[in-house]
Amino acid sequence: MPSLRIHLLLPFFLLWAVATVNALHFYLDASEKRCFIEELPSDTVVEGSYRAIEWSDNEKKYVENDNLGILVEVDEVATSAQLVRTRGPHTGKFTFTSVDSGDHSICLSTNYTTSWFSSNTHIRLYLDVVVGTSKPDLEHDRSHVTELAQKIRDLNNKLEDIRREQQYQREREADYRDLSEETNSKAVWYSLVQIVVLVGTCVWQMRHLKHFFEDRKMR
Numbered sequence: 001m002p003s004l005r006i007h008l009l010l011p012f013f014l015l016w017a018v019a020t021v022n023a024l025h026f027y028l029d030a031s032e033k034r035c036f037i038e039e040l041p042s043d044t045v046v047e048g049s050y051r052a053i054e055w056s057d058n059e060k061k062y063v064e065n066d067n068l069g070i071l072v073e074v075d076e077v078a079t080s081a082q083l084v085r086t087r088g089p090h091t092g093k094f095t096f097t098s099v100d101s102g103d104h105s106i107c108l109s110t111n112y113t114t115s116w117f118s119s120n121t122h123i124r125l126y127l128d129v130v131v132g133t134s135k136p137d138l139e140h141d142r143s144h145v146t147e148l149a150q151k152i153r154d155l156n157n158k159l160e161d162i163r164r165e166q167q168y169q170r171e172r173e174a175d176y177r178d179l180s181e182e183t184n185s186k187a188v189w190y191s192l193v194q195i196v197v198l199v200g201t202c203v204w205q206m207r208h209l210k211h212f213f214e215d216r217k218m219r
């Protein structure tokens, strides 16, 4: 009953998605600082991405302003240890790993100086906070899995190639060994034959000389 199983699993997926992704948007004035409290277990990777757009009176809409920068500060509430303090552009990312479990404050503010156009600056900030290393993006995960499977297949093919190459080398080495053994034994036989011939020649020559001298003596 696959449909029943999907119905049973779906709430879990939704719960998981809600638990791990916090996507929100809010408004900020130039002098304002917004903080969020996130309760985290220890050794958890948190990735945040933000995008800030500013109200433009001329264009009558929110637009990206390159003069706008965002300051991100992450503190451990219990020990007030600072984990992140970055000054980035209007669109950016930050990551940190929690050390201890407990509440963590994530604060965002602009880098505009307060005295400037604080009266008429309106900033809309989008913030995504992903807790844990994997995003529950199923489509992405699936493509990632097929990518991984493809990589494993490629690796296996390479391994197969290497094994074939090794087999070939081993066969060549065996051939070479056989050949050199054959050559060696031939060389040994050849030397033996040479020695026999040499000894034979010596014996024959000595006999010949002996006869020669005997013949001369007899004359």
Ligand SMILES: *[C@@H]1O[C@H](CO)[C@@H](O)[C@H](O)[C@H]1NC(C)=O
Residues within 6 Å of the ligand: 066, 067, 068, 069, 070, 087, 088, 089, 090, 111, 112, 113
């Ligand atoms: C704020 O940050 C942006 C982007 O980093 C930078 O271009 C701008 O000069 C900064 N403005 C101030 C007032 O520091």
